[in-house]
Amino acid sequence: MKQLSDRSKLFTESRIREMTILSNKYGAINLSQGFPEFDPPHELKSALEAQSKTAHHQYAPNWGIDDLRMAIAEKQSRGFGFDVKPDEVLVTVGSTEGMISTMMAVLDPGDKVIIFSPYYNSYALNAAIVGAEPIFVSLKGKDYKFDETELEDAFRQGAKALILCNPSNPCGKVYTKDELEVIARLAKQYDAYVFTDEVYEHIIYGDNKHINLASLPGMFERTVTCTSLSKTYSLTGWRLGYVTAPFEILEQIRKFHDVFTVCAPTPLQYSAVCALRFGDEYYAELKKVYTAKKERFIKALDDLDIAHNEPQGTYFVLTDISKYGYKSDLEFAKLLVKEYGIAGVPGFCFFKENENRYIRFRFAKNDETLDEVARRFERLENDRIHGRIRPESTN
Ligand SMILES: Cc1ncc(COP(=O)(O)O)c(C=O)c1O
Numbered sequence: 376m377k378q379l380s381d382r383s384k385l386f387t388e389s390r391i392r393e394m395t396i397l398s399n400k401y402g403a404i405n406l407s408q409g410f411p412e413f414d415p416p417h418e419l420k421s422a423l424e425a426q427s428k429t430a431h432h433q434y435a436p437n438w439g440i441d442d443l444r445m446a447i448a449e450k451q452s453r454g455f456g457f458d459v460k461p462d463e464v465l466v467t468v469g470s471t472e473g474m475i476s477t478m479m480a481v482l483d484p485g486d487k488v489i490i491f492s493p494y495y496n497s498y499a500l501n502a503a504i505v506g507a508e509p510i511f512v513s514l515k516g517k518d519y520k521f522d523e524t525e526l527e528d529a530f531r532q533g534a535k536a537l538i539l540c541n542p543s544n545p546c547g548k549v550y551t552k553d554e555l556e557v558i559a560r561l562a563k564q565y566d567a568y569v570f571t572d573e574v575y576e577h578i579i580y581g582d583n584k585h586i587n588l589a590s591l592p593g594m595f596e597r598t599v600t601c602t603s604l605s606k607t608y609s610l611t612g613w614r615l616g617y618v619t620a621p622f623e624i625l626e627q628i629r630k631f632h633d634v635f636t637v638c639a640p641t642p643l644q645y646s647a648v649c650a651l652r653f654g655d656e657y658y659a660e661l662k663k664v665y666t667a668k669k670e671r672f673i674k675a676l677d678d679l680d681i682a683h684n685e686p687q688g689t690y691f692v693l694t695d696i697s698k699y700g701y702k703s704d705l706e707f708a709k710l711l712v713k714e715y716g717i718a719g720v721p722g723f724c725f726f727k728e729n730e731n732r733y734i735r736f737r738f739a740k741n742d743e744t745l746d747e748v749a750r751r752f753e754r755l756e757n758d759r760i761h762g763r764i765r766p767e768s769t770n
Pocket of ligand 1: 468469470471472495540543544572574602603604605611614615616
């Protein structure tokens with residue numbers, strides 16, 4: 376038999392998926408993969424039920440159905456602060472498909488693309504598919520700041536685009552207006568595109584404010600905004616996302632969307648229209664719910680002196696596992712699943728730098744589940760105090 380493609384060798388099984396498989400095998404609580412443990416709002420479930428009795432069972436228009444694109448355009452207009460037209464919106468199969476279709480449309484093999492590290496690993500895989508070369512720029516310190524000179528240096532190397540995950544998975548950073556202005560200034564100066572991933576735009580804590588990069592002066596024309604219904608409405612399985620961009624760019628992205636998917640699922644598109652029309656109170660409640668979960672989870676860590684970062688957005692926390700003495704975060708993550716029934720993701724898969732002292736946990740869980748996780752962490756901490764954790768034997 377002839378060899379399979381060289382391209383397929385660029386990929387290894389995702390660590391997140393691997394941790395989920397391990398978690399299932401050991402019946403652990405899965406805090407690794409990124410989906411909420413609760414249902415979408417009842418309006419969406421009712422709309423879906425009603426759809427089963429309609430005639431919307433065939434292909435939708437490739438761009439997405441008019442009603443949904445109109446509702447998305449209205450929502451984006453509110454966020455961007457100016458009029459976004461339905462023709463500047465493409466409904467995709469999740470933000471995941473939106474991002475790869477965007478990269479296919481804008482980047483050629485050999486083009487350079489800037490990615491902040493730590494990063495959501497699908498960006499590097501997308502770059503590999505497209506044949507683009509990532510230039511990683513580190514986010515440093517407890518606020519995950521980038522160094523302006525380093526960023527400019529990356530643009531100076533001829534980057535054609537930058538990927539901005541805001542709020543950022545895995546570190547929970549929400550970019551400030553000043554930071555976005557620096558990115559915007561450099562993108563304009565060096566004539567680069569920006570692809571944003573804003574799937575956590577409504578999961579924000581405290582006074583942090585999510586600002587759409589496309590809303591900054593002169594940025595709409597060079598920004599492709601990828602986002603999703605997955606996290607905002609707790610329906611990751613519906614696979615609905617959308618891309619907002621100037622028509623001339625979107626027209627090209629659409630061709631790849633067509634080849635990859637034909638269209639997003641028709642009955643789900645019809646069912647989702649109502650969500651895009653939710654008022655401010657829906658997003659305020661979402662923020663309240665996630666703030667309570669974050670505080671519950673972080674209190675459990677603080678009570679046990681387990682060091683962690685302070686997420687400004689998203690539903691992830693990076694915990695620092697240095698005190699357990701493991702040299703390998705992967706080995707520690709396996710110990711957590713097998714012995715303590717908690718699945719997290721070893722941090723090394725999110726970093727370009729040589730980091731292996733973090734485990735990422737997702738706290739989009741019911742309160743009872745979070746309390747059970749706290750009890751399991753307590754047992755871990757007890758074992759550490761009593762010298763029952765022996766990294767040497769597995770490291
Ligand atoms: C940063 C980020 N972008 C995109 C996605 C996937 O979004 P979607 O379900 O819309 O494809 C995830 C899911 O975990 C994510 O964390």
